[in-house]
Amino acid sequence: MMTGEERRQKILLQLGETPQAAGRLARQFGVSRQVIVQDVALLRAEGKDILATNRGYVLPHKKVCSRVFKVRHSDGETREELCLIADMGGCVENVFVHHKVYGTITAVMQIDSRNKAEAFMAGIASGKSDFLKNITSDYHYHTVTAESEEVLDAIERELSRRGFLVPRER
Numbered sequence: 001m002m003t004g005e006e007r008r009q010k011i012l013l014q015l016g017e018t019p020q021a022a023g024r025l026a027r028q029f030g031v032s033r034q035v036i037v038q039d040v041a042l043l044r045a046e047g048k049d050i051l052a053t054n055r056g057y058v059l060p061h062k063k064v065c066s067r068v069f070k071v072r073h074s075d076g077e078t079r080e081e082l083c084l085i086a087d088m089g090g091c092v093e094n095v096f097v098h099h100k101v102y103g104t105i106t107a108v109m110q111i112d113s114r115n116k117a118e119a120f121m122a123g124i125a126s127g128k129s130d131f132l133k134n135i136t137s138d139y140h141y142h143t144v145t146a147e148s149e150e151v152l153d154a155i156e157r158e159l160s161r162r163g164f165l166v167p168r169e170r
Contacts, residue, residue, distance in 0.1 A: 002029070008039045012048065013089055013112065013147060016064070019056030028113065066093070066145045067152045069159060070166040072138045075131055078124075081164050082117035085144055088158060089151045093143040097136040107132055109142075139166065 002010075007029050014020050014028075022036040029036070040057055044050055051058050073081055085092050091112035097105050111117050124131060133140035146152050159165040 004039065007031070008043055009089070010113075011036070011039055012043065012059070013091075015050060015057055015059035017058055017060060019053050019058050021056040024056070028115065064145050064147065065149050065152055066143055067156070069142050069144060069156065070168075071140060071142060071159060071164045072133075072166050073164045074138065075134070077164070078131060079117060079121050080162070081159070082111050082120065083114050084158055084162065085142070085155055086111060086113050086117055088146075088155050090144045090146045090155050093145055095132050096141050096143075097132055097139070098141075099135060105132065105135075 010029070011025060014025065022033045022040070025036045026033045040050055040052075049059065051060060071081065082092060092109045094106055094108050094110075096107070099105055109120065111120060123129070144152065144155060146155065156165065
């Protein structure tokens with residue numbers, strides 16, 4: 001179960017220049033709309049510049065940092081990799097591989113929560129398709145976004161610690 005502080009930090013990660021409706025946030029976090037309204041009030045009291053619009057909450061001029069990670073792991077470790085990134089405050093924007101014949105093949109993912117990771121894994125488990133990484137001996141890349149370079153550094157350290165990160169070539 002997520003604490004209120006953890007939920008408020010995740011709400012901050014969701015907010016940007018695209019309006020986020022309180023009802024949608026409530027469904028995502030499994031709480032009432034009123035809890036989200038109270039969370040936003042607490043975040044504002046902490047000095048966060050959250051604006052309420054007729055389409056939802058926005059956090060104007062939110063700085064988003066991005067980094068590309070080259071990773072390799074088994075099919076069975078995919079859920080762990082995606083949840084690790086989301087749990088640490090990152091968003092897996094895409095996956096891409098460098099194929100020797102087709103060139104670069106990219107797919108949009110936008111996984112920034114365990115729910116989205118589980119939905120992705122369910123799609124794979126349904127047999128609709130296979131992992132893109134399987135056409136390149138498990139090597140693949142993710143563009144990951146986060147609110148700061150420090151978050152990306154922490155994600156990089158944890159990917160490395162768990163053996164997913166492919167060391168950079170020098």
